[in-house]
Amino acid sequence: MSSDNPPLANQPVTVRLAHFIALAGVCSRRQAARLIEQQRITVNGALGTHQQRIDPNSSVQVRLDGELLCGQVSPIYWLYHKPVGIDCRLLQHDPTSLCHQLPPSSHCYPIGRLDKDSRGLLLISNDGTLTQRLLHPDFEHHKCYQVTVDKPLTRHFLESMTAGLDYGEGLTRPCQLQQLSENQFEICLTEGKKRQIRRMSRHLGMRVTDLLRTHIGELALGNLAEHCFRALTREEYQQLMALKHSQPAT
The missing domain is CATH 3.10.290.10 (RNA-binding S4 domain)
Structure with missing residues (x-):
């Protein structure tokens, strides 16, 4: 059997x-x-x-x-506004590590990371099944960012970022992008290569000066202040469970 x-x-x-x-x-x-x-x-x-x-x-x-x-623990789902300077790696010896911001013995961890020099929305949980689902590339859950660069945006830059490009680690997926100002844009990705937005921008001659993650799926940063945590609302929890039980992209 x-x-x-x-x-x-x-x-x-x-x-x-x-x-x-x-x-x-x-x-x-x-x-x-x-x-x-x-x-x-x-x-x-x-x-x-x-x-x-x-x-x-x-x-x-x-x-x-x-x-x-211990065996199965009660699930925890928090949103956290990570400031610049906090490292998402859970390293006890590093005073800048996110682990020093989390409650002791909570066994929570970030689902996905933000670079130390980036800021914005993190989902904090102890749900291993959800983590596996959200991080698996087949599910293509979107994450949105507001990005500021050091030069005025060009048509070539916007079109290249949207279509996808190869900065040395394979072609990135096409994405949604909207210009917000002369040197700021919003971008929504369905993949999470290491320092992807910064490396894409650098490949096109731009340097990112600020990167703020505003959304993970339907979860929004909103007016959550830096360094602060909050539990999900009932509606957000239902949206998260929909992500947890979603099917792979075809």
């Missing part, structure tokens, strides 16, 4: 180790797989394996770097 079939009555419900780690609110399943590969996960004192299955309701002890992980 396939291990993916429904369990028989009175049999324990088990999940793969990476799924258990995601349920504990540590990270996404993809990131959990990396932790297993790095031999940072133990199960009852022995190194964990990818094929290992865990009963979340049992007394099994799963540890990350020696720290005991």
Whole structure:
């Protein structure tokens, strides 16, 4: 019988180790797989394996770097207005790290990153399934930014950014772009290459002087002040769940 079939009555419900780690609110399943590969996960004192299955309701002890992980935790969904200077990498030794802005022991993390020199909307959660869905390139969830550059915008710049270009890491996807002023534009992307907007702009002879993320899907920064967190509204939560259960783009 396939291990993916429904369990028989009175049999324990088990999940793969990476799924258990995601349920504990540590990270996404993809990131959990990396932790297993790095031999940072133990199960009852022995190194964990990818094929290992865990009963979340049992007394099994799963540890990350020696720290005991609990089973499924209550989901957390926050919006955060990240200012310039905060690093999204969760590094305890770095005083600029986002981890020092998060409540202790919350096991939350940003779903996607903003560069240290960028600002704006971050979604903070402990939902590994949502993280995997929002970060997977097949789902093409859009993110919108207001961008200021150091020179007046040109028709060539606007058309090239919209159509997609290759700045050395493959052709970027076509995107929506609207000019806001002489040197400012709004751009909506459905992919998230590292420092993509800055590198696209630099390839076309422009330097980004300010980058503000305003939207993640239908979630909007609005008037949320810098450094501040807030929980999602009921409507935003429903929109987020729609993203969580959406189908891949065709």
